[in-house]
Amino acid sequence: xxxxxxxxxxxxxxxxxxxxxxxxxxxxxxxxxxxxxxxxxxxxxxxxxxxxxxxxxxxxxxxxxxxxxxxxxxxxxxxxxxxxxxxxxxxxxxxxxxxxxxxxxxxxxxxxxxxxxxxxxxxxxxxxxxxxxxxxxxx
Amino acid sequence: xxxxxxxxxxxxxxxxxxxxxxxxxxxxxxxxxxxxxxxxxxxxxxxxxxxxxxxxxxxxxxxxxxxxxxxxxxxxxxxxxxxxxxxxxxxxxxxxxxxxxxxxxxxxxxxxxxxxxxxxxxxxxxxxxxxxxxxxxxx
DNA sequence: CTTGACCTTGGAGCGTACTCCACCGTTTAC
DNA sequence: GTAAACGGTGGAGTACGCTCCAAGGTCAAG
Numbered sequence: 001x002x003x004x005x006x007x008x009x010x011x012x013x014x015x016x017x018x019x020x021x022x023x024x025x026x027x028x029x030x031x032x033x034x035x036x037x038x039x040x041x042x043x044x045x046x047x048x049x050x051x052x053x054x055x056x057x058x059x060x061x062x063x064x065x066x067x068x069x070x071x072x073x074x075x076x077x078x079x080x081x082x083x084x085x086x087x088x089x090x091x092x093x094x095x096x097x098x099x100x101x102x103x104x105x106x107x108x109x110x111x112x113x114x115x116x117x118x119x120x121x122x123x124x125x126x127x128x129x130x131x132x133x134x135x136x137x138x139x
Numbered sequence: 140x141x142x143x144x145x146x147x148x149x150x151x152x153x154x155x156x157x158x159x160x161x162x163x164x165x166x167x168x169x170x171x172x173x174x175x176x177x178x179x180x181x182x183x184x185x186x187x188x189x190x191x192x193x194x195x196x197x198x199x200x201x202x203x204x205x206x207x208x209x210x211x212x213x214x215x216x217x218x219x220x221x222x223x224x225x226x227x228x229x230x231x232x233x234x235x236x237x238x239x240x241x242x243x244x245x246x247x248x249x250x251x252x253x254x255x256x257x258x259x260x261x262x263x264x265x266x267x268x269x270x271x272x273x274x275x276x277x278x
Numbered sequence: 279c280t281t282g283a284c285c286t287t288g289g290a291g292c293g294t295a296c297t298c299c300a301c302c303g304t305t306t307a308c
Numbered sequence: 309g310t311a312a313a314c315g316g317t318g319g320a321g322t323a324c325g326c327t328c329c330a331a332g333g334t335c336a337a338g
Binding site: 048051052054055056090091093094096097098099100101 | 187190191193194195226229230232233235236237238239240
């Protein structure tokens with residue numbers, strides 16, 4: 001499929017697709033006339049890329065994952081290892097998100113206002129009262 | 140506390156703290172000599188900011204949440220609404236992450252992990268074409 | 279009074295991820 | 309053949325999130 005069709009199917013601009021090709025996220029196969037030609041699975045790959053992006057993974061991280069898949073494409077074991085690695089990353093993100101969620105949820109309905117920087121009005125009994133989300137360990 | 144102490148406590152550079160103040164993530168209280176002065180809770184707020192950032196929330200999103208907290212700090216109801224809003228956002232992110240995870244997990248141990256996930260669209264069944272990423276291009 | 283750690287401001291610069299544009303070639307419909 | 313729709317390239321521009329100066333003020337210790 002050509003770039004316009006892919007763009008429509010993936011809900012992404014042509015420019016972005018060309019950009020993704022430049023940075024190695026997509027392959028550069030061409031038709032005899034110079035037009036780009038993508039296999040249909042590219043739509044799925046792009047969906048994956050967009051989701052990963054929205055979740056805070058950088059294009060570089062995604063590209064590494066992608067090129068890892070390419071380089072390992074004759075070894076199912078290496079591939080699985082790669083994917084499991086990615087899975088671990090995702091699980092970490094989910095754990096962090098869950099932590100954030102718990103912190104926030106614990107405050108719903110609480111009557112103690114937890115302002116990050118009290119500047120409006122007097123500071124009403126704040127000492128030690130409102131700690132924000134639990135501090136974030138390691139990194 | 141002054142900027143250096145906050146920077147050390149939060150594990151963040153002074154420049155970043157000043158930048159955060161400029162964009163409205165922190166308030167601009169000053170000592171008589173012009174030095175910035177932060178309440179201790181700022182450390183927690185910054186930890187929250189960093190975690191949220193790493194999870195893909197933009198500074199603008201975080202700032203909106205923060206200023207909402209300030210503006211609503213006399214109304215527990217408004218506050219709870221805000222937090223519930225944030226919770227919804229987090230749940231969305233978690234759902235996306237879970238989807239990504241499932242997608243990836245389905246490939247571990249599969250015969251051909253490169254083949255796109257059948258769930259996400261009809262997609263060619265052509266066996267030889269590993270439709271996912273392709274070869275690495277360097278400029 | 280000097281030194282040095284700490285603070286201030288402005289502004290430049292950088293990496294990431296697009297986004298837009300001008301200009302030109304190709305394909306398709308009429 | 310001509311026009312519209314599509315494709316290609318290179319390069320500039322933008323937004324975000326920092327990061328790094330340079331030039332200078334503040335303050336406690338020696």
